[in-house]
Amino acid sequence: MSEAVETVARSHGATPAQIRLAWTLHQGPHVLAIPGTGNPDHLVENVAAGALRLTAEDLALLAPPAAT
Numbered sequence: 323m324s325e326a327v328e329t330v331a332r333s334h335g336a337t338p339a340q341i342r343l344a345w346t347l348h349q350g351p352h353v354l355a356i357p358g359t360g361n362p363d364h365l366v367e368n369v370a371a372g373a374l375r376l377t378a379e380d381l382a383l384l385a386p387p388a389a390t
Contacts, residue, residue, distance in 0.1 A: 326383045334374055339364075343371035345384050 324338075331341045339357075346355040357368045376384070 324384075330376070330380045330383060333380070334376075336371070336374060337367055340367055340371040340374060341376075341384070343368060344374035344376055345381070347372060348376055348381065 327338045327341050330336075331338045334341065336344075343355050343357060346353060359365050359368065
């Protein structure tokens with residue numbers, strides 16, 4: 323697991339999975355996240371990820387490394 327994801331998750335009181343979903347949703351309206359789960363608790367967490375607002379600092383920390 324990425325240390326950056328863990329750091330951002332802790333700062334938001336969220337799970338790493340929620341941060342990954344929030345980051346995916348932040349990519350723009352042309353991106354659709356389709357998480358699947360059979361666990362009702364995970365479903366609640368997935369929906370809650372949509373309410374997370376990542377800061378510019380969070381996004382910079384989560385940004386993939388630049389290609390060389």
